[in-house]
Amino acid sequence: MSLILNIESAIDGCSVAVSDEGRLVFHEEDQSIHNNAVSLGLLVDNALAFVDSHGMKLDAVAVSEGPGSYTGLRIGVSMAKGVCYGRGLKLIAVPTLKLLCVRLLLTEELPDDALLCPMIDARRMEVYSALYDRALKTVREIRADIVDRETYLEYLEKHPVWFLGNGSTKCRDVIDHPAAHFIEDVIPEARWMFPLAEQSFNRDEFRDVAYFEPYYLKDFIAVKPKKQV
Template sequence: MSCILNIETSTNVCSVSVSQDGACIFSQEDHEGPNHAVKLGTFVDEALSFADSHAIPLDAVAVSCGPGSYTGLRIGASMAKGICFGQDLKLIAVPTLELMAVPVLLREEVEEGALLCPMIDARRMEVYSAVYDRALHEVRGIQADVVDAETYREYLDRGPVYFFGNGAEKCMEVINHPNARLIKGVEPLAKWMFPIAERRIAQEKYEDVAYFVPFYLKDFVAHQPKKLL
């Protein structure tokens, strides 16, 4: 198994953790944000000091890749890339919406055959969302949704759908379906990144450190010559 430095900055919460052998062994969180520019460097220094003091060599850095806050994702990605360059480490991208499903699966009693729909607030009745099954297989990819009664009906008509994240509660009144379930208090945090990050390592699914960008810039970068980036 691997030792991973995990960085999560996609929302107002700033969090950093160290995971090893399928467990979180160090974690720091700031919920008073957005304070990423102030807190992230301190948290990373503390995490690296913890790993050094316990003689635990890092194997990779995992960072949330969005969707989420433009500024937060940029700060997190810059920090992660800097560490990877400086210490010659692998870089792992963890989709924010997939990450949010981890604590739901670990802590909640999710009904058999249910689907998971994490939501990140995009203001008004708009959210970024995706749909996953209980094995975290993608049923519907990440989209920017304007939520009304029909947005998720095809999934709700099949069975229970769990909605959670900072965009979920505002949507429940308009979704208004007997199969809709709301879970409050779910946030993307670094301490929950290790199951996804370790799966990426097993798959040898790493990012190119030089050209990695978060979710919000992917379409732009795809159309630019690399020599311009």
């Protein structure tokens, strides 16, 4: 049996979901920009109240591990750890880029040779991206790409590639290739975490609650505000 609380706050909004044996039984979200610190706590409280009111007992907490927003990731991981400590639960980390792919795989029919390239916006023409096949096997590892027309050309010459995520919009005009397909408005959401969380649970792939840190990919760089003249 596996009853899992799923927490997602890797980019602008946040969401929580509860999955029971791979079946979604609760989901709430707040996609307001830069409101994770307030909203996520309320959403988690609502999810825990739902679990308790239905006489359920959680087995694990799954959290979106990144890459993504430094602040959003820290808020989500801190919240997940707090619930794990408070209720004696196991911790599961879900790769955020793979999470983006799950919605597409569950809602769209793709050709057998399709590749998926989830993108999270970094800065300017930079994105955090990876490439996966339809089974979510890694074709190219996660890295920070400064995107130009050559960046993914070797894959586009051999496969149709679906680009998705909040970093893909700015790349549409740059990646000019007939094999490139773009899916709008795909964001990481807790309600799509359950296939990956369930898989990790069944494989006993748990993280150390005390020492787990988000996967930032790059070190956080604080930007100093400009002085007012």
